[in-house]
Amino acid sequence: MRSLIQKYNVPGPRYTSYPTVPYWDTERFTTSLWKQHMINAFENKTEEGISVYIHLPYCESLCTYCACNTRITVNHAVELPYVMAVLQEWELYRKNFTRTPKIKEIHLGGGTPTFFSPENLFLLLEGILCNVQTLPDIDFSFEGHPGNTTEEHLKVLYGLGFRRVSFGIQDFDPQVQEIINRKQTFEEVAFITEKARKIGYTSVNFDLVYGLPLQTKKRMINTLQKVQSLRPDRIAFYSYAHVPWIKPGQRKFTEADLPDNETKRDLYETGRAMLEELGYCEIGMDHFALPSDSLYKAVQSNTLHRNFMGYTSSHTSTLIGLGCSSISDTWTAFAQNIKTVEEYIKEVNNAHIPVYRGHILTEEDLVIRKLILNLMCRMETSLPADSSALVIQAGLTRLKELANDGLIQLSDDTIKVYEAGRPFLRNICMAFDARLHRSEKPGTLFSKTI
Numbered sequence: 001m002r003s004l005i006q007k008y009n010v011p012g013p014r015y016t017s018y019p020t021v022p023y024w025d026t027e028r029f030t031t032s033l034w035k036q037h038m039i040n041a042f043e044n045k046t047e048e049g050i051s052v053y054i055h056l057p058y059c060e061s062l063c064t065y066c067a068c069n070t071r072i073t074v075n076h077a078v079e080l081p082y083v084m085a086v087l088q089e090w091e092l093y094r095k096n097f098t099r100t101p102k103i104k105e106i107h108l109g110g111g112t113p114t115f116f117s118p119e120n121l122f123l124l125l126e127g128i129l130c131n132v133q134t135l136p137d138i139d140f141s142f143e144g145h146p147g148n149t150t151e152e153h154l155k156v157l158y159g160l161g162f163r164r165v166s167f168g169i170q171d172f173d174p175q176v177q178e179i180i181n182r183k184q185t186f187e188e189v190a191f192i193t194e195k196a197r198k199i200g201y202t203s204v205n206f207d208l209v210y211g212l213p214l215q216t217k218k219r220m221i222n223t224l225q226k227v228q229s230l231r232p233d234r235i236a237f238y239s240y241a242h243v244p245w246i247k248p249g250q251r252k253f254t255e256a257d258l259p260d261n262e263t264k265r266d267l268y269e270t271g272r273a274m275l276e277e278l279g280y281c282e283i284g285m286d287h288f289a290l291p292s293d294s295l296y297k298a299v300q301s302n303t304l305h306r307n308f309m310g311y312t313s314s315h316t317s318t319l320i321g322l323g324c325s326s327i328s329d330t331w332t333a334f335a336q337n338i339k340t341v342e343e344y345i346k347e348v349n350n351a352h353i354p355v356y357r358g359h360i361l362t363e364e365d366l367v368i369r370k371l372i373l374n375l376m377c378r379m380e381t382s383l384p385a386d387s388s389a390l391v392i393q394a395g396l397t398r399l400k401e402l403a404n405d406g407l408i409q410l411s412d413d414t415i416k417v418y419e420a421g422r423p424f425l426r427n428i429c430m431a432f433d434a435r436l437h438r439s440e441k442p443g444t445l446f447s448k449t450i
Contacts, residue, residue, distance in 0.1 A: 002262055004405060004424070005450050009261050012426045012449040013433070014241075014285075015376055016308050017327075017334060018369040022445045023435035024334065024359035034328075034335045034358050038318065039096055041330035045317040049104030049135045052128065053309055054086060055323035057111040057341060060148070064252040065170070065180040065212055067241055069325040070111050071341055078341075079120045085345040086322050087127040092353050093320055094131075102133045104316055106162075107309050108142035114149040118156040125160050134161065139294070139314060141166065141203075146184040149192050154199050165196050166205035166236070172226045173219040176212055179253055186226050193230050203293055206232040210267040211240035213257035220267050224274045234289040235280065236310070237271055239264075241447035265423065265450060284377055285425050287311050304377040311377070324354075332366070334359045364391055364434065371395075372429045379417040379425075387413075395432035402428060423450055 013020040042050065057071045058078060071078075094101065106128070113121070141164035142157055154165070169189060170182050177183045189206075196204055206227060210220065227235070242258060244250040259267060272282065280288040281296055284304065289295040298304040298313035305315035308327045319329040324344035327336045335358035338344045347354040361369065367384055368391065374381035384392065396410070403410045407421030408428060417428060426449040430436060 001265070001423075004407075005261055005265055007405075008424050008427045009448050009450040010427070011446040012430050013436070013446055014426065015372050015429050016306060016310065017329070018372045018433070019359060019361075019365055019435045020433075021327075021334075021336070022441060023439060024357065026357045026359065028360050029333075029335075029358040031335075031353060031355055033360060034333055034355055035096060035353065037330045037333035037360065038093070038320075038328065038335075041318045041332065042097055042101075043099070046099055046102065048316055049102040050318040050320060051105035051107075051307075051309075051312075051316045052090075052103060053107050053109060053319060053321045053326055054113075054124070054128075055109055055111065055321065055326040055337075056082075056113045056116060057324055058082075058115040059110070059112045060115060061181060062249050063170075063180055063182040064249045065182070065209065065240060066249065067243055067247045068111065069339055076115075076117070079116050080123075081345065082323075082341065083116070083120050083124045083127075085348045086124060088348045089322050089354060090128055090320075092348070092351065100131065100133055102135055103129070104135045104138060104314065105312065106138075106140045109309070110143055112145050112148070113142050114144045114153050118150070118152040121153070122156050122160070125157075129160065137314070139164070139312070143168065144192070146189045146192050151195050151199075154192075154196055154201070158199050158201065163201055164203040164205065165201050166207060167192065167232075168207045169223075169227070170207065170209045171212055171215065171219070172223040173215070176214050176219060179213045179257065181252070190230055193232070203233040205234045205236060206230075207236045207238065208271070209238050209240050210271060211242075211259055211264040213253040215259055215267060217263070217266060217270055220270055221274070224271055228274070228278055231278070231290075233293040234283075234287065234295050235275065236287055237268070237275070238286050239268070239447070239450075243447055261448075261450070268423070282422070284311050284379075285422070302378065306373060306376045328355075332361050334361075364389075367392075368395075368432050368434060371432050375415070375417065375425065375429050379422070381415050383413050383415070391432075391434045394434070394437070398431035399428070402431070426450075 059070050059072055060074050062072050138161055140162040143166045146167050172186055275288045283289050283295050294313040305312045317331050321328040324341050325339040335355040337354045338356045344354050371381050402408050407424050409416040
């Protein structure tokens with residue numbers, strides 16, 4: 001394992017999409033073309049419903065490990081203007097639909113969604129949900145900071161149909177929390193977790209991160225022992241992405257503060273072993289769930305999906321991203337909103353859908369996207385009927401070395417990832433990433449794969 005980590009630990013994408021954002025062909029993209037793809041996806045897949053992601057960027061303090069698009073402020077007067085802009089953006093989309101939207105999935109991400117008051121979150125969601133239909137199997141979820149999520153937040157969102165909540169823990173060790181500026185006590189987490197369950201939330205997720213500065217095996221074990229006592233329904237166990245050239249906040253510490261490659265992998269294997277002993281099952285990449293959770297059930301029913309919201313238990317062809325920096329997806333096209341709050345609000349107030357870049361997928365993109373999605377969600381994929389295409393043959397050639405290292409099984413029509421290959425899933429997907437291999441862009445666009 002040590003030699004394989006040294007061999008394959010290279011910069012690589014996380015594949016929440018294909019093509020990945022740095023390789024989007026923005027020259028072919030226009031807002032009018034995006035609207036056409038969005039309308040076509042909506043009209044042709046009306047019965048399956050749509051997903052809505054809402055980005056709420058505000059945080060009161062900067063977590064230095066974070067690579068998300070955030071705006072740091074303690075001025076809560078910013079809440080209402082932002083809420084009104086998001087509602088206006090939703091109307092810009094809604095007026096393009098000839099039928100009443102059927103919503104299947106809503107996710108509030110950030111930033112810190114619980115930066116917003118319960119009253120303003122109610123105003124936002126009531127505005128989204130009026131004049132729409134919701135499907136019987138809705139999946140509404142939000143991200144909450146344990147330090148500012150209140151019982152009122154939980155009650156208001158529960159009343160609107162939310163049944164899943166994700167709490168960002170990262171690590172319980174005080175020294176690790178200090179250096180990443182993410183502080184919440186175990187008692188705060190235990191309190192809000194118990195409140196969520198009493199109110200009726202059926203799935204509580206904890207976000208944990210391995211590879212953070214000052215993390216050690218002993219500290220990781222201590223964190224997971226605390227997690228064990230609360231037994232969340234699912235756990236996202238993410239690899240820390242060190243990209244200080246993109247996120248300057250990460251310059252608070254240096255690579256000397258980070259676990260080396262072997263130690264980082266040991267942190268993950270230690271965590272995985274503990275979680276499996278507790279009855280959690282590994283889902284795709286970086287995720288674990290109890291057999292009672294919908295994420296596990298999605299694996300069993302072969303409906304697990306992966307998009308810009310991470311792993312989800314169902315798939316809709318239309319994902320509309322609202323708010324600054326949000327990404328929308330129609331399967332045949334991607335579009336990303338303007339990243340800065342002020343420009344986003346200005347564009348929306350001028351009655352313009354606020355996308356600033358995107359990508360229209362080619363036939364080749366669609367073939368590769370399906371291959372990568374299958375690998376990410378099912379640990380295997382069938383090869384397309386016409387596997388003689390040069391792009392497929394190039395990918396299979398790159399995979400031969402991974403097969404020789406005992407990480408995958410290659411046959412005439414399928415690729416299967418062995419258990420030993422799970423840590424190298426990003427590398428396996430990279431073999432088919434035609435746009436990455438054709439590009440001259442530097443590898444420093446991405447964090448290390450392992």
